[in-house]
Amino acid sequence: MMLESLNIMAALPEILISVMACLILMYRLYDKSCCPNFMPFVMSVSSLILAGLLALLGRPEEAQFAFNDAYIADSMSSVIKAFIAFITAAVFIYGARYNAERGYFKTEFYVLGLFGVVGMMVMASSAHLLTLYVGLELFSLSLYALVAFYRDSRVASEAAIKYFILGGLASAILLYAMSLLYGLSGSLQIDTIATQLAALESDNLGVSLAVVLVVVGLAFKLGAVPFHMWVPDVYQGSPTSVTAYLAAAPKIAAFAMVIRLLVDTLQVQHITWQPMLIILALASVALGNIVAIAQTNIKRMLAYSTISHMGFFLFGILSGTAAGYSAALFYVLIYAVMSAGAFGVILLLSDKQTESERIIDFKGLSQRSPLMAFLMLVLMFSMAGIPPFAGFFAKMSVILSLIQGDLVWVAIVAVLLAVIGAYYYLRIIKTMYFDVPDDNAPPVANNHWAIKALLAVNILALLFILPWIGNMLDMTQFLMLGK
Amino acid sequence: MNEFLLSILIWLPIIGGVAVLFFSKQEDAQAARVFSLAVSILVFALSIPLWMDFDRSTAAMQFVERAQWIPYFNVEYFLGVDGISMPLILLTTLLTLIVVISSWVVIQKRVAQYFAAFLIMEGVMIGVFAAQDAMLFYLFWEIMLLPMFLIIGIWGGPNRIYATIKFFLYTLLGSLLMLVALLYLYNKAGSSFVISDFHDLVLSMTEQKWIFVAFFMAFAVKLTMVPVHTWLPDAHVEAPTGGSVILAAIMLKLGGYGFLRFNLPITPDASHALSGIVITLSLIAVIYIAFVALVQNDMKKLIAYSSISHMGFATLGFFLFNQMALEGAMIQMISHGFISGAMFLAVGVLYDRLHSREISAYGGVAQVMPKFAFFAVLFAMANAGLPGTSGFVGEFFVILGAYQVNGWIAALAAVTLILGAAYTLWMVKRVMFGAMTKDSVAGLKDLSGREMLFMSILAGFTILVGVWPAPLLDVMRVTLENLLAHVAVSKL
Numbered sequence: 025m026m027l028e029s030l031n032i033m034a035a036l037p038e039i040l041i042s043v044m045a046c047l048i049l050m051y052r053l054y055d056k057s058c059c060p061n062f063m064p065f066v067m068s069v070s071s072l073i074l075a076g077l078l079a080l081l082g083r084p085e086e087a088q089f090a091f092n093d094a095y096i097a098d099s100m101s102s103v104i105k106a107f108i109a110f111i112t113a114a115v116f117i118y119g120a121r122y123n124a125e126r127g128y129f130k131t132e133f134y135v136l137g138l139f140g141v142v143g144m145m146v147m148a149s150s151a152h153l154l155t156l157y158v159g160l161e162l163f164s165l166s167l168y169a170l171v172a173f174y175r176d177s178r179v180a181s182e183a184a185i186k187y188f189i190l191g192g193l194a195s196a197i198l199l200y201a202m203s204l205l206y207g208l209s210g211s212l213q214i215d216t217i218a219t220q221l222a223a224l225e226s227d228n229l230g231v232s233l234a235v236v237l238v239v240v241g242l243a244f245k246l247g248a249v250p251f252h253m254w255v256p257d258v259y260q261g262s263p264t265s266v267t268a269y270l271a272a273a274p275k276i277a278a279f280a281m282v283i284r285l286l287v288d289t290l291q292v293q294h295i296t297w298q299p300m301l302i303i304l305a306l307a308s309v310a311l312g313n314i315v316a317i318a319q320t321n322i323k324r325m326l327a328y329s330t331i332s333h334m335g336f337f338l339f340g341i342l343s344g345t346a347a348g349y350s351a352a353l354f355y356v357l358i359y360a361v362m363s364a365g366a367f368g369v370i371l372l373l374s375d376k377q378t379e380s381e382r383i384i385d386f387k388g389l390s391q392r393s394p395l396m397a398f399l400m401l402v403l404m405f406s407m408a409g410i411p412p413f414a415g416f417f418a419k420m421s422v423i424l425s426l427i428q429g430d431l432v433w434v435a436i437v438a439v440l441l442a443v444i445g446a447y448y449y450l451r452i453i454k455t456m457y458f459d460v461p462d463d464n465a466p467p468v469a470n471n472h473w474a475i476k477a478l479l480a481v482n483i484l485a486l487l488f489i490l491p492w493i494g495n496m497l498d499m500t501q502f503l504m505l506g507k
Numbered sequence: 508m509n510e511f512l513l514s515i516l517i518w519l520p521i522i523g524g525v526a527v528l529f530f531s532k533q534e535d536a537q538a539a540r541v542f543s544l545a546v547s548i549l550v551f552a553l554s555i556p557l558w559m560d561f562d563r564s565t566a567a568m569q570f571v572e573r574a575q576w577i578p579y580f581n582v583e584y585f586l587g588v589d590g591i592s593m594p595l596i597l598l599t600t601l602l603t604l605i606v607v608i609s610s611w612v613v614i615q616k617r618v619a620q621y622f623a624a625f626l627i628m629e630g631v632m633i634g635v636f637a638a639q640d641a642m643l644f645y646l647f648w649e650i651m652l653l654p655m656f657l658i659i660g661i662w663g664g665p666n667r668i669y670a671t672i673k674f675f676l677y678t679l680l681g682s683l684l685m686l687v688a689l690l691y692l693y694n695k696a697g698s699s700f701v702i703s704d705f706h707d708l709v710l711s712m713t714e715q716k717w718i719f720v721a722f723f724m725a726f727a728v729k730l731t732m733v734p735v736h737t738w739l740p741d742a743h744v745e746a747p748t749g750g751s752v753i754l755a756a757i758m759l760k761l762g763g764y765g766f767l768r769f770n771l772p773i774t775p776d777a778s779h780a781l782s783g784i785v786i787t788l789s790l791i792a793v794i795y796i797a798f799v800a801l802v803q804n805d806m807k808k809l810i811a812y813s814s815i816s817h818m819g820f821a822t823l824g825f826f827l828f829n830q831m832a833l834e835g836a837m838i839q840m841i842s843h844g845f846i847s848g849a850m851f852l853a854v855g856v857l858y859d860r861l862h863s864r865e866i867s868a869y870g871g872v873a874q875v876m877p878k879f880a881f882f883a884v885l886f887a888m889a890n891a892g893l894p895g896t897s898g899f900v901g902e903f904f905v906i907l908g909a910y911q912v913n914g915w916i917a918a919l920a921a922v923t924l925i926l927g928a929a930y931t932l933w934m935v936k937r938v939m940f941g942a943m944t945k946d947s948v949a950g951l952k953d954l955s956g957r958e959m960l961f962m963s964i965l966a967g968f969t970i971l972v973g974v975w976p977a978p979l980l981d982v983m984r985v986t987l988e989n990l991l992a993h994v995a996v997s998k999l
Contacts, residue, residue, distance in 0.1 A: 450672055454668055457661060494577035497579035
């Protein structure tokens with residue numbers, strides 16, 4: 025095998041993180057100082073930032089293939105990788121004190137996190153179904169372990185087992201779909217499959233079955249209704265630092281996976297998967313928004329909110345046009361930023377004794393901690409899709425793609441459901457601003473000013489991006505060019 | 508400076524409002540008040556050239572500013588005013604100034620944040636009136652909800668949370684449907700959000716009806732038409748006085764403005780086809796809601812229902828499609844801004860002293876508060892439509908306009924002159940006159956100099972527009988003629 029055909033430079037960010045993860049594990053063995061886990065944490069965060077920069081600055085003008093065409097580095101995957109790396113780094117920082125106070129501040133935690141990031145990056149860059157599957161499994165297995173990181177907790181173990189079993193099932197379904205596609209096209213190479221399928225009749229039963237299985241597998245991974253059952257339990261049961269990790273960056277990776285499978289591979293079958301996605305998306309938005317109202321735990325509430333956001337994200341995909349995919353990418357990027365911010369607030373509020381995860385823990389927060397309350401207010405309005413926050417533009421571009429795709433009725437139902445969704449976000453604001461704090465309200469944890477500043481930048485970006493929001497939309501449009 | 512005047516009017520109060528937040532400490536409260544007063548006086552002063560330099564002979568947009576903002580969606584930063592929006596902007600700057608003065612001592616909790624909310628809201632509301640790009644309009648329209656949501660929720664009465672969430676969700680429902688309509692029009696107009704492009708767009712009857720309904724939902728909720736009016740009494744009762752004033756005097760007018768800017772010119776055929784329904788709803792508001800107002804025990808609730816009834820006149824005037832009625836409806840909107848603002852301030856004056864809004868808690872107030880009684884009776888008369896006050900001009904024009912269309916509509920609308928007098932004067936009688944049976948009332952102090960100030964300003968405008976409406980009509984005439992001519996042409 026020639027070195028040129030390997031073209032390993034295209035995979036530099038992944039290679040960097042993998043190497044660093046191994047080095048960090050070894051370093052931990054030899055550090056005999058008082059706090060042996062501190063340097064691994066710093067190294068993890070800095071290698072993430074470095075990898076993100078490498079992906080962003082080294083993004084290729086034209087798509088480059090590596091590892092004998094099993095791997096593709098294009099501008100979409102580069103930008104997605106950069107976002108994944110930066111958001112994960114931020115989430116690591118938010119969770120550092122939380123982890124330290126609970127004894128999770130371990131090298132293994134961060135190494136698992138890094139391997140998960142490599143998995144996500146590989147998913148984003150796959151040009152071959154096996155690459156995709158390997159990336160997915162690398163990511164999923166790291167995450168199963170992270171969810172179970174607090175092994176003495178019954179809820180965490182329950183969440184991990186649920187996640188593991190359902191995730192394994194979803195992987196199996198996806199794998200079965202891939203085997204069918206292989207049988208139909210004789211290849212696992214994504215572009216070959218696409219050309220082979222285009223030659224087949226569109227109502228070919230085998231292809232339809234493969235499409236159904238792909239959609240089911242993806243819906244499991246995204247947590248779209250009716251395959252959402254694991255989401256609330258995993259969000260609530262995991263340590264908050266893990267929830268933050270799995271709620272933000274993996275959604276971007278999931279977008280890449282959807283693009284690679286549904287668009288790059290199965291675009292010709294758009295007519296088959298569009299109705300399925302309409303049902304999945306509407307059901308997700310409806311169930312997510314309605315059930316979220318009944319929650320008393322904010323992590324669980326955000327889990328249902330995620331389900332509804334994934335529905336909105338699917339609205340962008342299902343129109344089947346480049347403009348729709350671009351809207352979906354924009355949506356998912358904004359969502360990841362919001363989600364990291366929301367769990368960041370919870371992490372910063374939790375102190376040694378309290379988890380600050382019940383909604384009543386936010387009572388009167390505007391008086392106890394004006395900054396945190398204001399940041400949460402921005403997040404809630406943004407998630408509810410109220411302008412001028414970026415969440416509005418995300419919703420708007422998705423709804424526009426529905427209208428352009430002649431699906432006005434879906435758009436109307438979607439906005440009506442969004443009104444229902446606004447209620448539970450408003451309830452958080454009401455709890456923070458209109459309610460008076462209890463006497464026994466949990467104390468607000470002390471955080472380093474730099475961490476607070478980072479969180480503030482993360483969240484206020486949703487407001488201050490406004491003058492440049494067009495540039496970001498142009499970017500997503502450019503990344504989806506020709507899809 | 509005139510070329511950036513609208514931008515200044517929008518951004519100065521917003522930036523000023525954010526700056527007030529730096530006086531958030533309790534000991535800086537006085538500084539926050541003075542600073543807010545300075546900003547609101549400055550904004551009001553800057554809005555005067557809008558009136559002076561306004562060209563009354565053209566229906567075209569004036570004081571235009573236009574720049575690209577989001578090329579991806581072709582969203583423009585496009586501002587301009589015509590004869591419909593300019594008077595409403597002046598109303599906004601005036602009422603905000605009055606709210607700042609009236610809240611001087613009343614608000615003692617989170618002072619800086621309170622004034623900041625009102626200043627930011629002022630800028631955003633001016634933005635709604637000035638935006639000529641539909642997406643910019645929509646952004647301002649929705650942002651406006653946020654400060655009001657917080658004002659009612661933080662400084663409101665005991666049931667404020669129910670009221671503010673109801674207010675928010677009602678308006679959000681309406682505006683999200685409008686968003687779908689706007690995006691549909693954007694797509695239809697070949698990727699343009701400019702409102703005047705929508706005006707010239709050819710649309711089939713089915714499309715027009717759907718779009719009409721979507722806009723109607725947004726504006727009817729905001730203007731509180733029956734049957735989507737139920738949020739208003741709740742919001743008014745719970746809001747602090749300043750919130751009620753802005754809500755009644757300006758926010759309701761935004762709904763009316765929306766009808767004139769979107770419904771009539773974009774969907775003229777649907778507007779004609781569905782005008783029967785709108786007129787019926789307006790008459791129900793005018794008559795039925797007046798009866799509802801009659802039986803209220805809470806003064807604020809009574810004025811809230813009176814607002815709904817008066818806004819019925821505005822919508823009635825919009826959908827009669829003649830110049831007389833349309834001018835009357837516009838005068839009614841401006842005049843109601845003065846009168847309802849003043850009436851809520853009057854209730855605020857009493858509430859600050861006795862902490863009750865129940866009519867039965869008062870009686871014989873005129874004996875201890877003669878100055879206050881003068882203003883209260885004046886505004887009550889204006890609310891009832893007494894000739895010589897601005898309340899009369901609007902209602903009279905609309906009734907005359909209605910007569911040109913159908914005598915029955917005019918007759919039914921005219922009932923309000925009786926019912927309006929009944930509920931307002933009966934309230935005044937029970938509060939102001941009669942025997943003074945309560946000891947608490949005997950201890951009331953009359954108006955302070957500050958209260959005299961804002962009451963006199965509003966009284967002055969009410970009488971000025973009442974006896975000499977010509978300057979106001981001159982400003983609006985050409986724009987409204989142009990609008991009517993546009994609506995008369997079918998798009999089919």
